[in-house]
Amino acid sequence: MTATYTAGGPGGSGPSAPSFLQDDPHRPVVRIGDTVRRPLHAWSATVHELLLHLEAVGFPYSPRFLGIDADGREVLTYLDGESGGAAWHRVVADAGLVAMARLLREYHDAVRDFRPAAPAGWAADDGTFEVGELVCHGDFGPWNLVWRGDRPIGILDWDYVYPGPPVHDVAYALEYVAPFRDDRYSCESLHHPVPPDRRRRLETFAGGYGLTTVDGLVDEVIEQQRNVWRRARQLAAEGRQPQLAWQESGVLDLAGERLAWSRANRHLFG
Structure with missing residues (x-):
């Protein structure tokens, strides 16, 4: 979000x-x-x-x-390439989907043992590291990658990094690239030519990242949707922007509706 x-x-x-x-x-x-x-x-x-x-x-x-x-x-x-709305086309095909997953794994490997000393804290997080956690990007969607063709060559918007299990970033990305959206939205807004095979795409992304099983991954995505919605509402309550504007414009209500859709349609993901 x-x-x-x-x-x-x-x-x-x-x-x-x-x-x-x-x-x-x-x-x-x-x-x-x-x-x-x-x-x-x-x-x-x-x-x-x-x-x-x-x-x-x-x-x-x-x-x-x-x-x-x-x-x-x-x-x-400055990182030169395509991002924002133009990036959605890049993850429709498997090549871009897998490249995105591999980039996320490379990032996680680079920060596996990193622990910041800065006392500035994090956005809407207490900053506690548990065993096996690392610094998640927190906003790893296609729009925050810089693309050249079907290859991502950069990652943008690091404002919402936080300590968490690596699967949090995987689940966050999967909400958008599986995607956890209805057929009409997937085709009209995310550029899928036909309704997506969500289970296959989930497995493809997970395999590109290096996961050996997708057991429990659907529930992780739904839980991560809830967590992101909660963090956004907390930042809005603190008067932070753009979350406050999202709250006032109804964007956060829409996020709640999408969470409800995921819960009602989890069978589409296997």
Whole structure:
């Protein structure tokens, strides 16, 4: 559950001319040259420490953190490619679906032993690591990947990372790529040419990630839908944006309806 972020496209009328990648009054994102400027959150220092770790271990798919500019915005390297709404086409075919799953596994391997020292905390999470947990991306959907053809070459929007079991990221992604949506929405909005074989797609993604069984995975997706909905409502209650705007516009009510659909239609996933 996220606002749309667009990575591709021209960078303005000159090499350093600002251009909006996300023209959202609550969270404007601007490209200047080869950098992206984004507003800070209370927990941004934790995110920055994570990005510095990924750079140090040679993980090539995350933007590099370059510091804070004079306007108090974080400065990241720009990742060139397709993202946002254009990305949904990329995961309809198996090649993109599997590539997305493999990228998630690579990310998890890169952060398996990482523990941040920053006291800034996390978004709507107490920050406690249990055995077997790692720093989940927390928003690993097709729109937050940068694509070149059917290959993802970058991961965007790290604002909602949190400590959790790796399967949380797997389940979050599967809600959107299986997808846990009805046939009409899958075809009209997610670009599936025919109603998707949800069980096969779930198994394909799980296999690409490296899971040897999908037992319990459907329930994990439904539980993760509930958790994401809960976190968004908590952030809205704290007055955080864009979650407050989502609450006021009915987006969070829609998320609750989609959770109810998943519960009623879990038989479609085997």
